[in-house]
Amino acid sequence: MAFCKVCICGKKIVFERRSSFPDNCPSCGRRIIDFLIYAEDDPCVEQLMKNFVKTESSENTTKDVSIISLPHKKKYVLRLSTGKEIEIPDEGCIIGRTETGAEELADFPSVSRQHLRVTPRRNIGILIEDISTYGTLVDGQRIVKYSPVRVAEESKITLCDIEAVLTVKEEND
Numbered sequence: 001m002a003f004c005k006v007c008i009c010g011k012k013i014v015f016e017r018r019s020s021f022p023d024n025c026p027s028c029g030r031r032i033i034d035f036l037i038y039a040e041d042d043p044c045v046e047q048l049m050k051n052f053v054k055t056e057s058s059e060n061t062t063k064d065v066s067i068i069s070l071p072h073k074k075k076y077v078l079r080l081s082t083g084k085e086i087e088i089p090d091e092g093c094i095i096g097r098t099e100t101g102a103e104e105l106a107d108f109p110s111v112s113r114q115h116l117r118v119t120p121r122r123n124i125g126i127l128i129e130d131i132s133t134y135g136t137l138v139d140g141q142r143i144v145k146y147s148p149v150r151v152a153e154e155s156k157i158t159l160c161d162i163e164a165v166l167t168v169k170e171e172n173d
């Protein structure tokens with residue numbers, strides 16, 4: 001029999017042995033260690049997922065609405081705590097000391113040469129994937145390496161030891 005946990009983002013995480021669950025939710029990167037373990041076919045799991053999805057979407061309503069209702073011409077910018085800005089092209093990019101942002105990140109040796117893959121997605125905001133050596137935090141939570149997570153505008157993104165805010169600039173056609 002398989003077991004599962006339900007993350008509060010609504011993701012059901014299935015695993016074979018009681019002790020073999022991952023540390024973080026593959027969908028949102030939250031730590032799931034504190035969540036209860038259920039039998040995979042437990043009928044309350046379905047209900048739980050629905051409830052969590054509801055909570056999650058009502059929590060994020062304001063942010064989500066702004067993502068969807070804005071015109072498509074948006075420029076994402078990673079604003080570093082140093083005041084410098086890294087522009088993210090529409091097709092996405094890799095941010096790092098030898099990639100996009102090389103100049104802006106030159107003073108931060110613990111940022112990886114290839115640190116973060118950033119992919120803007122129309123209507124759902126922006127996906128980021130940590131590909132670094134020392135890791136990335138989103139709003140203070142470490143994200144799972146090689147597991148893209150969706151982040152909202154104005155999320156605080158920490159590249160190892162430098163803080164940045166993901167900001168949107170609207171452009172008029």
Ligand SMILES: [Zn+2]
Pocket residue numbers: 007008009010011025026027028029030
């Ligand atoms: Zn999750």
